[in-house]
Amino acid sequence: MNRxxxxxxxxxxxxxxxxxxxGFNAGHLVTINAGWRTFRPVIDLxxxxxxxxxxxxxxDGTIYKKYGxxxxxxxxxxxxxxxxxECKVGAICMEKEDGNG
Ligand code: SF4
Ligand code: SF4
Structure with missing residues (x-):
């Protein structure tokens, strides 16, 4: 078989x-995170x-722009x-979830 x-x-x-x-707007996905995420991205504006x-x-297309x-x-x-x-300026830090959603 040719690959x-x-x-x-x-x-x-x-x-x-x-x-x-x-090809979709953030929020288009229909199943929300089930709570297994251990770290979340926090953006330093x-x-x-x-x-x-x-x-x-x-x-997952979950990043969007709000009020610029x-x-x-x-x-x-x-x-x-x-x-x-991938953030070139180090503006996103992965912080541990506190378990409170
Ligand atoms: S790339 Fe960032 S915003 Fe997108 S799912 Fe992964 S951690 Fe979340
Ligand atoms: S990659 Fe970094 S600098 Fe670019 S929009 Fe995202 S957080 Fe901001």
Whole structure:
């Protein structure tokens, strides 16, 4: 059986090099987080440049803009930490959940 040609993935350097981002608005997912998240992303708005890189990489589409600021919809965030890893200015910190939802 022929396998598809392997393509080397090159990490984009600029926003314009990214493919189209998530095709749905934050909050479109229908099942809320079941409470198993152990860390949640917290955005330091003093460091955030609103580049929206985190929005592009979030696998659950839970990052959105509210009143010109970036925010996380915690009902749907699974706490994977991709956004924190990819934020170039270190504006997202993964903080331990306190267990109170
Ligand atoms: S990637 Fe970082 S700097 Fe860019 S919008 Fe998200 S939190 Fe802000
Ligand atoms: S922790 Fe994961 S699911 Fe939550 S906002 Fe960041 S990238 Fe999205």
């Amino acid at each position: 598809p040609e392997k393509v080397h993935w090159i990490r984009p350097e600029k926003l314009s090099e990214y493919p189209t981002g998530p 003093n460091k955030c440049t609103t580049c929206l890189r985190c929005y592009l990489v979030c696998p 600021k970036v925010a996380v919809e915690y009902d749907f965030c699974k706490g994977c930490g991709v956004c924190a890893h």
